[in-house]
Amino acid sequence: MTDHTTTLASLYERELRPIATELEQHRRSVRQRAMVVGLGLFGGTALLLLLSLIIVPTSFFFFVAFGLIALAVVAWNALMNGAFQNYRRSFKDNVITRLVKLVDDSLQYAPGQGISREEFRTSQLYTHGIDRYKCEDLFYGLVGATDIRFSEIHAEYKQTSTDSKGNTTTTYHTIFKGVFFIGDFHKDFLGQTIVMPSGGSGLLADFGRTLQNFGTTLIGQGDRIVQLEDPEFMELFSVRSTDQVEARYILSTSLMRRLIEFRTRLNTPIAVSFINSNIYIAIPTTKDHFEPPGLWSGNAQLSMQQFEAYLEDIRLAAAIVEDLNLNTRIWSKQ
Amino acid sequence: MGGSLIFILLIVIVLAGAVTFLVLYNSLIGKRNQVDQAFASIDVMLKKRYDLIPNLIATVQTYMGHERALLTELTELRTRAMAGDITPEQRVATENQISGAIGRLMVSVENYPDLKSSQNFLQLQASLNETEEQISASRRAYNAAVTDYNNAVQMVPTNIIAGMIGMQPRTLFVAAEAERRNVDVQSMFQR
Numbered sequence: 118m119t120d121h122t123t124t125l126a127s128l129y130e131r132e133l134r135p136i137a138t139e140l141e142q143h144r145r146s147v148r149q150r151a152m153v154v155g156l157g158l159f160g161g162t163a164l165l166l167l168l169s170l171i172i173v174p175t176s177f178f179f180f181v182a183f184g185l186i187a188l189a190v191v192a193w194n195a196l197m198n199g200a201f202q203n204y205r206r207s208f209k210d211n212v213i214t215r216l217v218k219l220v221d222d223s224l225q226y227a228p229g230q231g232i233s234r235e236e237f238r239t240s241q242l243y244t245h246g247i248d249r250y251k252c253e254d255l256f257y258g259l260v261g262a263t264d265i266r267f268s269e270i271h272a273e274y275k276q277t278s279t280d281s282k283g284n285t286t287t288t289y290h291t292i293f294k295g296v297f298f299i300g301d302f303h304k305d306f307l308g309q310t311i312v313m314p315s316g317g318s319g320l321l322a323d324f325g326r327t328l329q330n331f332g333t334t335l336i337g338q339g340d341r342i343v344q345l346e347d348p349e350f351m352e353l354f355s356v357r358s359t360d361q362v363e364a365r366y367i368l369s370t371s372l373m374r375r376l377i378e379f380r381t382r383l384n385t386p387i388a389v390s391f392i393n394s395n396i397y398i399a400i401p402t403t404k405d406h407f408e409p410p411g412l413w414s415g416n417a418q419l420s421m422q423q424f425e426a427y428l429e430d431i432r433l434a435a436a437i438v439e440d441l442n443l444n445t446r447i448w449s450k451q
Numbered sequence: 452m453g454g455s456l457i458f459i460l461l462i463v464i465v466l467a468g469a470v471t472f473l474v475l476y477n478s479l480i481g482k483r484n485q486v487d488q489a490f491a492s493i494d495v496m497l498k499k500r501y502d503l504i505p506n507l508i509a510t511v512q513t514y515m516g517h518e519r520a521l522l523t524e525l526t527e528l529r530t531r532a533m534a535g536d537i538t539p540e541q542r543v544a545t546e547n548q549i550s551g552a553i554g555r556l557m558v559s560v561e562n563y564p565d566l567k568s569s570q571n572f573l574q575l576q577a578s579l580n581e582t583e584e585q586i587s588a589s590r591r592a593y594n595a596a597v598t599d600y601n602n603a604v605q606m607v608p609t610n611i612i613a614g615m616i617g618m619q620p621r622t623l624f625v626a627a628e629a630e631r632r633n634v635d636v637q638s639m640f641q642r
Contacts, residue, residue, distance in 0.1 A: 366588035449581040
């Protein structure tokens with residue numbers, strides 16, 4: 118860790134500080150433009166409103182006022198959108214792209230791309246039908262011997278309800294929002310093993326598991342609950358698999374320990390699945406990662422600490438490979 | 452009126468009893484079958500290891516003139532384990548000895564740099580690690596199945612049925628002393 122900090126410190130002096138200064142200038146100029154355009158538009162609207170106050174009858178005034186203000190907001194957004202996007206892109210191209218190379222030289226960054234909906238579904242971690250799917254900030258490449266990819270994902274489903282008057286309202290509910298990781302697992306396997314955050318431990322949870330197992334037996338569905346030896350692991354996760362032996366081949370005693378530590382360090386309920394010789398990890402987060410400082414904040418010149426925070430987010434990939442020991446290639450798979 | 456009600460009640464109780472018995476009985480048999488299946492899967496993995504041993508010996512012996520005794524021992528152990536006429540306990544002991552012998556062989560390979568870096572050996576080593584990992588996984592699966600089965604055999608209410616059909620608790624697979632010593636890294640460095 119100290120190693121990374123020193124590299125970052127020297128890089129900050131040499132390269133990052135000028136980038137930060139330039140970015141801050143860019144941000145300020147965009148903000149200034151946004152303010153000027155805003156003042157012009159809203160000033161004009163205010164004038165029009167005054168005029169209409171004289172011409173239009175009072176009963177109509179509120180409609181006109183509302184329409185004009187809405188129009189002004191839309192126009193302001195349309196006029197400024199290009200500049201906003203430009204600012205975001207320049208941040209991603211200059212800051213994130215540079216920091217990626219610090220994590221691993223072979224790691225690539227594609228801001229506009231992400232893990233596809235199909236790949237997300239393949240993980241079998243979330244079975245709910247997806248109605249709206251967004252992804253961005255794809256990182257991909259090799260970390261050591263391990264091929265990895267991860268990106269931000271937001272998957273939602275739609276719920277339409279009709280009230281007594283016949284009005285339909287559509288609301289979107291989140292299935293998953295956060296960082297989604299796919300890595301090449303270091304062992305070959307054929308079945309599917311899914312590690313979900315546990316519903317808890319204790320008598321009631323045990324009873325629930327028994328019921329669930331009984332249910333899957335009745336339906337004849339392929340996967341069954343896997344009862345593993347590590348009590349701490351079973352407290353944090355519940356495991357289902359199509360193959361009892363293979364599940365234990367994948368979840369070796371050491372990998373269980375590593376997953377416990379990783380889960381504890383992140384302090385968030387992660388879900389992991391092992392399918393097609395890949396490992397899929399879903400890490401729910403509320404934060405929007407890899408985004409520039411807000412346009413309206415006072416002074417947002419990126420400090421060394423902020424660079425470090427961004428770097429830490431990108432380093433997640435390397436951290437997973439290290440923490441879960443994915444670079445160990447002592448088995449048949451090379 | 453009262454008589455027929457009691458009659459219906461009796462039928463319901465008998466039916467419920469029969470259904471409960473059937474469900475419990477089936478779950479017991481299911482658990483026992485899982486134990487047998489898990490045991491068979493250990494066997495499959497152990498046989499994979501038998502297939503690897505001749506390859507290992509063929510690859511290693513040209514380099515390792517000084518380790519003849521160890522190689523002969525390994526060959527003999529393999530023959531003994533593959534002969535069908537030994538008891539399960541003897542079989543377990545022999546398999547443990549094979550694990551020990553392979554472990555020692557892998558340690559002595561450290562003294563032969565040419566061998567250690569040969570492509571053939573590296574491949575074999577990977578396959579061996581693979582089967583060892585698979586064996587350990589199937590043992591753990593077996594132990595989980597046995598625990599599940601033993602719980603059913605010893606706990607109320609399934610223990611009553613288990614007693615009726617003469618089901619006995621099974622023993623868990625415990626790693627032998629020799630095997631535990633294998634993973635003792637310190638003793639590896641002292642060699």
